[in-house]
Amino acid sequence: MTDKLTVSVLGTGIMGAAMARNLVKAGHAVRAWNRTRAKAEPLAADGAFVADTPAEAVRGADVVLTMLYDGPATLDVMGEAAPALGSGALWVQSTTAGIDSIADLAAFADEYGLVFYDAPVLGTRQPAEAGQLTVLAAGPVEGRQTVTPVFDAVGARTVWTGEDGAAGSATRLKLVANSWVLAVTNAVGEVLALSKALEVDPQRFFEVIDGGPLDMGYLRAKAELVLKGGLSPAAFAVGTAAKDARLIVAAGERHGVRLDVAEAGAERFERAARLGHGDEDMAAAYFASFSEGDAG
Numbered sequence: 001m002t003d004k005l006t007v008s009v010l011g012t013g014i015m016g017a018a019m020a021r022n023l024v025k026a027g028h029a030v031r032a033w034n035r036t037r038a039k040a041e042p043l044a045a046d047g048a049f050v051a052d053t054p055a056e057a058v059r060g061a062d063v064v065l066t067m068l069y070d071g072p073a074t075l076d077v078m079g080e081a082a083p084a085l086g087s088g089a090l091w092v093q094s095t096t097a098g099i100d101s102i103a104d105l106a107a108f109a110d111e112y113g114l115v116f117y118d119a120p121v122l123g124t125r126q127p128a129e130a131g132q133l134t135v136l137a138a139g140p141v142e143g144r145q146t147v148t149p150v151f152d153a154v155g156a157r158t159v160w161t162g163e164d165g166a167a168g169s170a171t172r173l174k175l176v177a178n179s180w181v182l183a184v185t186n187a188v189g190e191v192l193a194l195s196k197a198l199e200v201d202p203q204r205f206f207e208v209i210d211g212g213p214l215d216m217g218y219l220r221a222k223a224e225l226v227l228k229g230g231l232s233p234a235a236f237a238v239g240t241a242a243k244d245a246r247l248i249v250a251a252g253e254r255h256g257v258r259l260d261v262a263e264a265g266a267e268r269f270e271r272a273a274r275l276g277h278g279d280e281d282m283a284a285a286y287f288a289s290f291s292e293g294d295a296g
Helices: 014-025 037-046 054-058 071-084 099-111 125-129 141-154 169-197 202-209 217-227 238-254 260-277 282-289
Strands: 006-010 029-033 063-066 090-093 115-118 133-138 155-162
Touching (some): 006 014, 006 054, 006 071, 014 029, 014 037, 014 125, 029 037, 029 054, 063 071, 063 141, 071 099, 099 115, 099 238, 115 141, 115 169, 133 141, 141 155, 155 169, 169 217, 169 238, 169 260, 169 282, 202 217, 217 282, 238 260, 238 282
Parallel strands (some): 006 029, 006 063, 063 090
Antiparallel strands (some): 115 133
């Protein structure tokens, strides 16, 4: 048994809400906040305290967990929380923030005496709800006995990448992993779009690759969402995928690597969003292959 912790969860969208619920289930006291309060209010029925402001949410917290849209949004919210942050509190930063933002977030932690953990997660709605995320974490050894119960509550395993959260090693690994996930997602959409254009039954394609090295569960799961109309609610939204794809492209550019597939993928996600699919599952990038109304 671990001691009960007070955990502040800032950001209760698809991922943050699921993580907050699992923290409550694990026996921790959860103080939740979201910019749109309606997204946080259902957590009250699960036993979480829903705060009106970030400052109210973090007051007295042992661990502050952020799961917000991006790095600038996280810095803004933590700035609002600043008056109530306790020196020595542990900050688990789980937003996919990108390389450029990690230094700013770490500097904020240093300014307010917070112990900073760079800890993005791999997984979407379903593994988040089941507490089966993979946590990629970097931060000092001396605080790990406190953050480990938090990671255990939200994830199936934790992969430690280093002892300095400010170095961004966990975020860098997350971007590498996401580059694969987003590329495969876009490939699924193009396979289905080309099948439609050439009047090929997609099931024939699945028969051809069945059981071989080109077959994969992720391909079939995302294809099913498109073919059977299961794009809402999103496991991971098109708009968020576009944001992550741009972070991947920027990371490559910063380090002198040209990522043509990631660049094209970002454009596809953005095009799908412009066509009205931004809040749907990222498999809806499929619609980027068609002019408006032509995917029927």
